[in-house]
Amino acid sequence: xxxxxxxxxxxxxxxSGKRLSKEDGLRxxxxxxxxxxxxMADIVRKCKCGDIVYYNVNCHVNLTNMCTSKCKFCAFxxxxxxxxxxxxxxxxxxxVVEDAMQDPxxxxxxxxxxLHPEWHFDDYLYRLQALHDRFPSLYxxxxxxxxxxxxxxxxxxxxxxxxSKLKNxxxxxxxxxxxxxxxxxxxxxxxxxxxxxxxxxxxxxVAHGMGIKxxxxxxxxxxxxxxxxxxxxxxxxxLQDETGGFQTFICFPFLPKNTELGKQVQQTSMWDDLxxxxxxxxxxxxxxxxxxxxxxxxxxxAQLALSFGANDIDGTVHKETILHDxxxxxxxxxSEDYIIxxxxxxxxxxxxxxxxxxIIRRFDQ
Amino acid sequence: MRMNDKEAAELLSQGDPIELxxxxxxxxxxxxxxxxxxxxxxxxNYTNVCKNECKFCAFxxxxxxxxxxxxxxxxxxxxxxxxxxxxxxxxxxQGGLYPDLGLAYYEKMLSLIKSRYxxxxxxxxxxxxxxxxxxxxxxxxxxxxxxxxxxxxxxxxxxxxxxxxxxxxKVSPKKIMTDDWxxxxxxxxxxxxxxxxxxxxxFGETMAQRVEHMERIRQLQDRTGGFRAxxxxxxxxxxxxxxxxxxxxxxxxxxxxMTRLYMDNVAHIQGSWVTQGERIGQLTLGxxxxxxxxxxxxxxxxxxxxxxxxxxxxxxAQLIRGAGKRPAQRDTEYNIIKHF
Numbered sequence: 001x002x003x004x005x006x007x008x009x010x011x012x013x014x015x016s017g018k019r020l021s022k023e024d025g026l027r028x029x030x031x032x033x034x035x036x037x038x039x040m041a042d043i044v045r046k047c048k049c050g051d052i053v054y055y056n057v058n059c060h061v062n063l064t065n066m067c068t069s070k071c072k073f074c075a076f077x078x079x080x081x082x083x084x085x086x087x088x089x090x091x092x093x094x095x096v097v098e099d100a101m102q103d104p105x106x107x108x109x110x111x112x113x114x115l116h117p118e119w120h121f122d123d124y125l126y127r128l129q130a131l132h133d134r135f136p137s138l139y140x141x142x143x144x145x146x147x148x149x150x151x152x153x154x155x156x157x158x159x160x161x162x163x164s165k166l167k168n169x170x171x172x173x174x175x176x177x178x179x180x181x182x183x184x185x186x187x188x189x190x191x192x193x194x195x196x197x198x199x200x201x202x203x204x205x206v207a208h209g210m211g212i213k214x215x216x217x218x219x220x221x222x223x224x225x226x227x228x229x230x231x232x233x234x235x236x237x238x239l240q241d242e243t244g245g246f247q248t249f250i251c252f253p254f255l256p257k258n259t260e261l262g263k264q265v266q267q268t269s270m271w272d273d274l275x276x277x278x279x280x281x282x283x284x285x286x287x288x289x290x291x292x293x294x295x296x297x298x299x300x301x302a303q304l305a306l307s308f309g310a311n312d313i314d315g316t317v318h319k320e321t322i323l324h325d326x327x328x329x330x331x332x333x334x335s336e337d338y339i340i341x342x343x344x345x346x347x348x349x350x351x352x353x354x355x356x357x358x359i360i361r362r363f364d365q
Numbered sequence: 366m367r368m369n370d371k372e373a374a375e376l377l378s379q380g381d382p383i384e385l386x387x388x389x390x391x392x393x394x395x396x397x398x399x400x401x402x403x404x405x406x407x408x409x410n411y412t413n414v415c416k417n418e419c420k421f422c423a424f425x426x427x428x429x430x431x432x433x434x435x436x437x438x439x440x441x442x443x444x445x446x447x448x449x450x451x452x453x454x455x456x457x458x459q460g461g462l463y464p465d466l467g468l469a470y471y472e473k474m475l476s477l478i479k480s481r482y483x484x485x486x487x488x489x490x491x492x493x494x495x496x497x498x499x500x501x502x503x504x505x506x507x508x509x510x511x512x513x514x515x516x517x518x519x520x521x522x523x524x525x526x527x528x529x530x531x532x533x534x535k536v537s538p539k540k541i542m543t544d545d546w547x548x549x550x551x552x553x554x555x556x557x558x559x560x561x562x563x564x565x566x567x568f569g570e571t572m573a574q575r576v577e578h579m580e581r582i583r584q585l586q587d588r589t590g591g592f593r594a595x596x597x598x599x600x601x602x603x604x605x606x607x608x609x610x611x612x613x614x615x616x617x618x619x620x621x622x623m624t625r626l627y628m629d630n631v632a633h634i635q636g637s638w639v640t641q642g643e644r645i646g647q648l649t650l651g652x653x654x655x656x657x658x659x660x661x662x663x664x665x666x667x668x669x670x671x672x673x674x675x676x677x678x679x680x681x682a683q684l685i686r687g688a689g690k691r692p693a694q695r696d697t698e699y700n701i702i703k704h705f
């Protein structure tokens with residue numbers, strides 16, 4: 001019933017649990033038999049992680065939107081004196097979370113910010129510590145490989161030392177952003193000012209070695225080639241073989257609105273989004289979880305993506321701003337009840353978890 | 366073997382959309398290979414005055430309301446001219462149930478258009494047809510014959526909503542009931558006037574009721590063969606008295622795939638980008654749809670420079686290509702006019 005004659009060899013590999021090659025990945029990106037791709041990814045998803053769909057009851061804290069990186073795909077970062085630029089004091093960051101605490105089930109924070117032109121590493125560290133001291137029961141996930149590379153550069157500390165300080169201040173897991181496409185041709189063109197592919201991977205490697213788990217991501221749909229997408233997935237797969245420290249993989253389709261790059265690039269189609277989701281599930285055979293990030297995909301697509309290999313739907317989010325600056329049309333937060341409902345409608349079991357995928361509550365029928 | 370109702374209801378409530386999509390997509394590919402069609406047409410809503418006041422409708426006005434309107438023949442003809450200028454091949458003239466216009470009003474409208482333009486008139490819902498007949502004191506069949514003689518080529522399938530009276534009484538109590546809708550379609554098919562059929566989901570109907578709807582249409586189709594296409598829309602709760610939650614993409618996709626599998630005697634399954642948005646509309650092409658309906662020349666778009674219009678056709682072609690399919694413009698009868 002699932003057989004696709006043209007891709008029978010790949011199908012056989014998938015069904016027998018064999019690893020797909022770069023060549024296979026490239027052929028999959030050429031394939032437009034969408035329901036077959038979905039089916040394959042769904043079979044793998046069932047095998048690897050069963051019917052639970054994870055989500056966080058969380059709050060995003062973006063400490064500052066001032067950023068020296070000037071990535072061409074970003075609508076969030078801005079110069080210090082630009083209109084709308086902000087940098088939160090520790091008290092302001094605490095106020096954001098206090099507001100989110102109106103939800104008694106709030107379990108954790110996702111702290112990701114710009115590379116502030118003047119802040120020292122200690123300024124970030126201090127805010128993290130303040131949040132941790134004020135809300136010791138909330139789990140803390142935060143800072144991408146890009147931010148951590150930046151902290152090492154501005155402080156003169158090693159990546160390991162930076163991570164160690166963040167860990168001592170309460171950090172429990174590292175966010176998956178900033179990977180973009182792990183290819184220096186692409187990074188040189190889009191984001192030359194920030195961590196290189198090697199540096200980003202190095203942060204993950206060091207963190208995993210210290211027992212800090214992290215997430216991985218891919219920002220696609222801009223100037224990258226399909227081969228670069230496949231290579232990106234392979235680089236993550238290779239490092240995961242080495243460390244096993246990646247928890248979930250997130251597909252970020254590039255949202256062109258309000259970005260410099262958006263003048264030349266159109267938004268990816270939903271067809272591409274679901275294909276990429278399925279292919280990521282198929283290629284990343286050593287990742288347990290694949291996230292359908294509803295903020296970017298929109299809720300209806302994220303729900304459908306649960307049939308294309310995803311088993312993680314991110315979270316309630318509470319006040320997402322980075323992607324909404326880039327024209328994301330999804331709401332800025334979802335209620336937990338709503339997440340539970342859409343997951344159930346997809347015939348799956350919703351479970352809230354912390355930033356390390358420990359289940360807090362599951363909602364069997 | 367033909368899918369039975371019990372099986373269909375089960376698949377609609379329990380079926381995995383991907384597995385259903387897989388089956389529906391295979392059926393689509395068998396019939397149409399990689400070609401996906403669309404039509405260039407224009408909606409002309411000649412009046413928003415309607416005595417029916419359906420609870421799911423955000424369009425109607427009472428006759429005395431300040432925003433109530435009835436287009437003049439000249440206004441209608443101007444819109445037809447614009448449509449023809451923009452390369453449109455079909456008109457979809459629909460309106461509310463405006464009291465006391467008389468059938469001659471519509472006959473004149475149709476013959477005026479036909480006397481000046483070579484364009485297909487795919488117009489008036491079953492609800493309107495029955496209302497025209499009642500107002501005129503003639504049978505539905507007689508009414509359709511007169512309209513056909515005046516220039517009506519084809520009937521759109523709107524107004525079917527869910528063909529289960531229990532639901533119809535809840536959402537549009539003043540509108541025609543199930544048997545009436547089917548009767549209009551049967552009469553039209555009997556005089557060689559083909560039509561489409563629609564289903565609107567998300568009124569709170571059960572899966573069994575959706576299947577009942579499909580079954581009624583499948584049965585009639587077995588007798589007449591006059592339905593060219595089946596189109597599923599989702600109820601849009603904004604600005605309506607009925608309100609409620611919007612149907613999820615998940616539900617829509619599963620239902621769409623089911624319509625391809627269940628409606629085995631209807632050739633075309635249309636994906637609705639109008640109710641689902643362009644992005645989800647594209648996805649329907651992986652779940653059984655072989656057609657994306659109309660690019661719907663909007664008034665402002667038609668009036669604007671040719672580029673805006675080109676963009677619409679280009680965008681449609683691009684959506685279809687993005688799904689790995691071959692875009693083609695069709696006419697009302699699904700003959701291909703142009704490949705892209």
